[in-house]
Amino acid sequence: MKKNCAHKHTEKKQELASLTGRLRREARKITGPRAAILEILRHHPHPLTNKEIFAELPKGECDLVTIYRAMQMLEKLGMVKRFDFGDGTARFELVGEGDDGHHHHLICTRCASVVEIEECFPEEIERRIARVNEFTGVTHRLEFFGLCPGCQK
Amino acid sequence: MKKNCAHKHTEKKQELASLTGRLRREARKITGPRAAILEILRHHPHPLTNKEIFAELPKGECDLVTIYRAMQMLEKLGMVKRFDFGDGTARFELVGEGDDGHHHHLICTRCASVVEIEECFPEEIERRIARVNEFTGVTHRLEFFGLCPGCQK
DNA sequence: ATTTTAATTGCAAATCATTTGCAACTGATT
DNA sequence: AATCAGTTGCAAATGATTTGCAATTAAAAT
Ligand SMILES: [Mn+2]
Ligand SMILES: [Mn+2]
Ligand SMILES: [Zn+2]
Ligand SMILES: [Zn+2]
Secondary structure (H helix, E strand, C coil), X not given: CCCCCCCCCCCCCXXXXXXXXXXXXXXXXXXXXXXXXXXXXXXXXXXXXXXXXXXXXXCCCCCHHHHHHHHHHHHHCCCEEEEECCCCCEEEEECCCCCCCCCEEEEECCCCCEEEXXXXXXXXXXXXXXXXXXXXXXXXXXXXXXXXXXXXX | CXXXXXXXXXXXXXXXXXXXXXXXXXXXXCCHHHHHHHHHXXXXXXXXXHHHHHHHCCCCCCCHHHHHHHHHHHHHXXXXXXXXXXXXXXXXEECCCCCCCCCEEEEECCCCCEEEECXXXXXXXXXXXXXXXXXXXXXXXXXXXXXXXXXXX
């Protein structure tokens, strides 16, 4: 019943076949650009911007716009989770099947390095916040910021 | 010594004179547009977008760009706090003198109504996150989302 | 009160991330 | 191989925010 941070960072990478299977089930086509994008996401442990994905792609593999569209689609299917580090650029991370991808990060404000965080906002406090204000379906967006070891001059 | 959520939502509105005083001390000019902007912020309990501030301003009082510049300046002086509700538009809230403005909100995902939240991410957990990852100066950005009473069909 | 000077403003144009229109193209199915 | 909806590339549109610059003005100095 816990809905928060069920995300397991220890889970092994998903097979590409499992990913394309999910697409197929949703009546989506497995195209070159999509396979390439999934392949890149599969190999990255942290959220990537569309531009970063684009840069990793073999030149000319596909248009930036195609990546924007692919991420929209993958997000709608629940295959990727969108993160907002507050810099005006969306980042995406692959989400395991059955996982809602909810989790948080610790980001260095100098070098932008990212650490995946296991902790989550305490459920009972969130439930109280929801109850007190009579809100339903309450969730949260949370990211940590600080100076990483290497950037502490 | 607690740095989190020292913000008091129960504090009374700041006097305009106190606000302009802070500007003057920083060698900033008190102009019509700035006084008008501060006056609007003073009367709003929740974060406002630049466009919302612009809309509240008597027509022709000042240009939208002037508001963008004013908010940048006020943020640098620590007189306003910038919030990110994840919709790609910055929001600003006036911050009391000596207060860093750190706090959170509960936002209705249907009607966008906002509730000021007193709770904060537990300090001891944040400290552990910082220690374990050897980060310093760790802080967080946190907002809650859900359906407000009126929007629960 | 007038001058001086640096800060401020308006307006146009530039940036940046993201979205949209549309015709050409292609993966999956028959 | 024919079919057809889903995809893609490219150009253009959007929307928030920033920047360049000349004209304006608040506040300090005469
Ligand atoms: Mn992550
Ligand atoms: Mn607030
Ligand atoms: Zn969480
Ligand atoms: Zn907090």
